[in-house]
Amino acid sequence: DTEVTQTPKHLVMGMTNKKSLKCEQHMGHRAMYWYKQKAKKPPELMFVYSYEKLSINESVPSRFSPECPNSSLLNLHLHALQPEDSALYLCASSQGRDSRTEAFFGQGTRLTVV
Amino acid sequence: AQKITQTQPGMFVQEKEAVTLDCTYDTSDQSYGLFWYKQPSSGEMIFLIYQGSYDEQNATEGRYSLNFQKARKSANLVISASQLGDSAMYFCAMREGRGGGATNKLIFGTGTLLAVQP
Secondary structure, eight states: OOOEEEEOSEEEEOTTOEEEEEEEEOSOOOEEEEEEEOTTSOOEEEEEEETTEEEEEOSOOTTEEEEEEETTEEEEEEESOOGGGOEEEEEEEESSSOTTOOOEEOOOEEEEEO | OOEEEOOOSEEEEETTSOEEEOOEEEOSOSSEEEEEEEEOTTOOOEEEEEEETTOOSOOEETTEEEEEETTTTEEEEEEOSOOGGGOEEEEEEEEEOOTTSOOOOEEEOOOEEEEEEO
């Protein structure tokens, strides 16, 4: 099973809403990532969890709050977002820190903030 | 700081022909990994091929091969016998392998949009 599952696939939320994006993998991977991708742009790294601890935060605004409840799950809690936060949010996982390991991506959540 | 450069915003290729997508990178690390991903319009990122900085042979995976020229810091993707289903965005990416650190960054180039014509 080389699958990373993201839910929901699509999300529309108001600027005052609170919502969460979920990501799950059962490959035993110990590194998990959140990326944000605007249309026709490359994915931009937001957060990295390594062995369930936050290891990288790329200066992401606090209205995005990541959580890693266990080694298989990764959440992204959203609160008070802005319309410019509308994007494709991609979750990925990889075996660990080694530069040799590829990251497997989920299908993404298309987020629209209205 | 690492940097990935893809200079071809878009490419056309005839079905059944080969195409080369360019990628150059910049890093001061000796240990790093280079990756190519395909992103169809549906959005998922599909891993295609990997090349390690210490690998002496060019990587191959089916119709995909990576032309790795370490001295030039280039890692071009070659797709042989193009198919209509190959039409997608292609991203080159790099991960630096700093031992013992928490640097798990996988950084992407700007991508090349490939269109395969019948």
